[in-house]
Amino acid sequence: MADSEPLIERLAAENHEFRKLREEHRKYEEELATLNSRGFLSADQQWRVSELKKLKLIAKDRMEVIVRQARAGAHA
Numbered sequence: 001m002a003d004s005e006p007l008i009e010r011l012a013a014e015n016h017e018f019r020k021l022r023e024e025h026r027k028y029e030e031e032l033a034t035l036n037s038r039g040f041l042s043a044d045q046q047w048r049v050s051e052l053k054k055l056k057l058i059a060k061d062r063m064e065v066i067v068r069q070a071r072a073g074a075h076a
């Protein structure tokens with residue numbers, strides 16, 4: 001992953017969709033951290049944790065597709 005950092009930073013600077021997904025992923029992570037820091041979660045909060053994990057994964061998967069496409073374009 002360390003070799004991907006320059007590409008990820010370039011995509012974050014140049015690709016609006018990637019930048020938006022990265023920001024969404026960060027927001028989901030922050031909300032998850034807040035919820036997970038609580039000692040007890042209500043049923044609604046537990047559901048939200050599950051939802052946030054799924055949303056985070058979807059954003060990460062979409063970012064990975066963009067990274068793969070950028071790599072393929074660089075090697076073409």
